[in-house]
Amino acid sequence: MTSVVTAGGVSVTIRGVVVDESETVLDRLASDGVPGSLMAKNANLWGPDASSEARRRLGWLDLPEASRPLLGRLAELAGEARGAGLDHVVLAGMGGSSLAAEVIARTAGAELTVLDTTDPHQVAAAVADRLERTVVVVSSKSGGTAETDAVRRIYESAFREAGIGDEELKRRFVVVTDPGSPLAALAEEAGYRLVLADPDLGGRFSALGAFGLVPAALAGVDVAQLLDDAARLVPVLRQPYDNPGLALGAVLGGSAISGRDKLVIADHGSGLVGFGAWAEHLVAESTGKDGKGLLPVVVDSVDDPGFTLTDDVRRVVLGARPDQPGPAREAGLTVTGPLGAQFLLWEYAVAVAGRVLGVNPFDQPNVQESKDNTAALLRVEEGGAPTVIHTAPVMVSGVVEVHGPDSLLKDAKDLRGALEAILEAAPERGYLAVMAYLDRAGDADLAEVRPLLARLGGKVRKNPVAVTFGWGPRFLHSTGQYHKGGPEKGAFVQVTGVVDKDVPVPGRPYTLGQLELAQAFGDLRVLRSRGRPVIRLHLRDRAEGVAQLRAALT
Incomplete structure (x- = not known):
């Protein structure tokens, strides 16, 4: 049928x-x-407990028409950037502030460098790439996203070190945020280009709003076509x-x-x-x-x-x-x-x-837990030094350290054995999530472990489990909510790696590497507090460690 x-x-x-x-x-x-x-x-529609949140989160239904007044402003910003020779567009944003824009640009074949990461290798490589031709879109609904703030600070410092003065610096940043946010106040004070988003949108429902359209338009995409295509669908959604x-x-x-x-x-x-x-x-x-x-x-x-x-x-x-x-x-x-x-x-x-x-689709009640743990590890509020504590591995296989509870890994003799153990620990009709706090560009080969783990699961389990893969910390703003708030059916493999050359975060008492590791450990604490099966693999050498993981699975 x-x-x-x-x-x-x-x-x-x-x-x-x-x-x-x-x-x-x-x-x-x-x-x-x-x-x-x-x-x-x-x-x-989603019950009385959700009505207050829903009332402030339904503006996305109007975006096919409500976003049209933005088009003139976007054409102006894009023309200004091109006129100044700024043709390398970098987007600093997380979750709903970056994912849609990346899809729009890639689908159109336009170049857009997306930094939804705290990995120092990935950020350093982006900063070193055509800095003299770079314009940075700083995108955050709340205006307080830690990852986005760190990348903004690093680019501001890099521009100044390159001899770019205050007047020229104003042209190097375009800020997208909600009215009244701390980032909006910063942009106005610094003189950066500012585009205010519709506050009646949740980040993940803002693809056709400023968060999706501004970076894509600066990258050269005809975003008006997106609105035209969406507008044709609107009448039938009432049927x-x-x-x-x-x-x-x-x-x-x-x-x-x-x-x-x-x-x-x-x-x-x-x-x-x-x-x-x-x-x-x-x-x-x-x-x-x-x-x-x-x-x-x-x-x-x-x-x-x-x-x-x-x-x-x-x-x-x-x-x-x-x-x-x-x-x-x-x-x-x-x-x-x-x-x-x-x-x-x-x-x-x-x-x-x-x-x-029977759930509220517009909130994300468990996302904040990992953020709070990260802040505690970094002692951000007190302005002190990071307090991330390293633990001894259960085993070391080549360049890969294996961390986890003895009860889970007691029968594992090598790296493959550890991976088989975590697969077997996943609940029936559950899933295994691989969470990689590494360089999404430089360590991209690690993503190949997902289908390999799926095959291995089919061999070691009577009933195989689904295997997902996410780059940290970006997944914390998406599947991270499901990991903590969804059905208790997950097992987890976290992958971290040595930092060869760290990047200080100007004005903050930590480096990017310390922030990245604190985010990994903060999320690890939340998962363990819920009794989820989880192991951490730490790569003492990234390239060799990725190759070793793939070899263990083949």
Whole structure:
């Protein structure tokens, strides 16, 4: 059985048993008047406890039109930067302040250097690249994001060391933040270009707002097309039937409550580069709370072992035609459409899924825990020196230190044994999350351990588990919420690495390397306090350690 909902330039195809599972949910959503209520911004859709938050977080529904007045300002900023020879655009931002912009730029083939990291190797490499031609977009909704603040301070120092004076410095920064934030006050005082975002948006629902559009426009993307594509979808989102957003939301919510609480996302010719990472952030942080949620598992393709290995997943393919043969044809769900419309489609669907699950899709109650632990380790409030304490490893295999509880690793003889132990420790119908606090560019080969771990899980377990991979600290602003607030089904492998050359953070009593390690240890504390199985692998040599990990898994 196949159901195809096509309208507003997008198409959602639902196949097999998924049709039956979602029909009841879809009918209930339609009979409850959810489409009309959502488009009318009814904040009571998610229950009385969520209404206060929801009332301040529904501005994303208006963005296809509300963002149009920005276009003139964006053209002016882009023209000014190009006129000054500033054609290397760097984006400092985390989570919703960076992911959408990165997808927009990569999909359009535009160059945008994204620094959603505290890794000193990655930041140092970016600062050394065409500094004389660099303009930095500093993007933070709250205006107090620690990672973003650190990168801003480092670039300000680098520009001054390069002989750039105060007047020229004003042209080197474009700030995107909410009205009244500390970052807005700093930008006004320093004379930086300032673009104020709509305060009635949560960060992960702001793809079509200033956070998504400003960096992309500076990188040379025609962002007006995104708004045009999204605007074509708006009228159909009010409909109770033939509404692709409602159909997708019914599948997502229905899958989670039926026990298929993993959403495996594979691209198959969509042309939307990196869209899975943005969807991962949106779905995980919006649904993963109160012990509930849908865990996104982003895989490289429909041929990835993680696409078919486990039976507790809902598979979604981006870009596959309904008549396309092979694994894509067998997926329960395929979604097609242009990028601007897909942003709005998924935001709408996740809001609907939140209602089905009975969670508030607009808050992130567990994200702050890791931030608080990081601050405590750094003693930020007291202005003292960092207090990160190193522990002795349980074993050392080559250049890889293995840290973890003796009870978990007691039978492990080598690195492969440690990885088998953590796979076996994952709960039934659970998942294993790899969390890498390294250089997303320089240590990119580490991401190859995810499919290798998925294959190994299929050998050492009777019932394999889904395997996810995230770069720290960016995942703390997405799947990090699910890890702590979602179902207690996770096991975790944290990877840290030696810092060859650290980078001081001007005006702060710590370096980037110390901040990165404090973030890793802070998150580790939270996971252990919840009794989650977790090990830490520390690479004494990054390149050799990554190669050793891959070799242990093959």
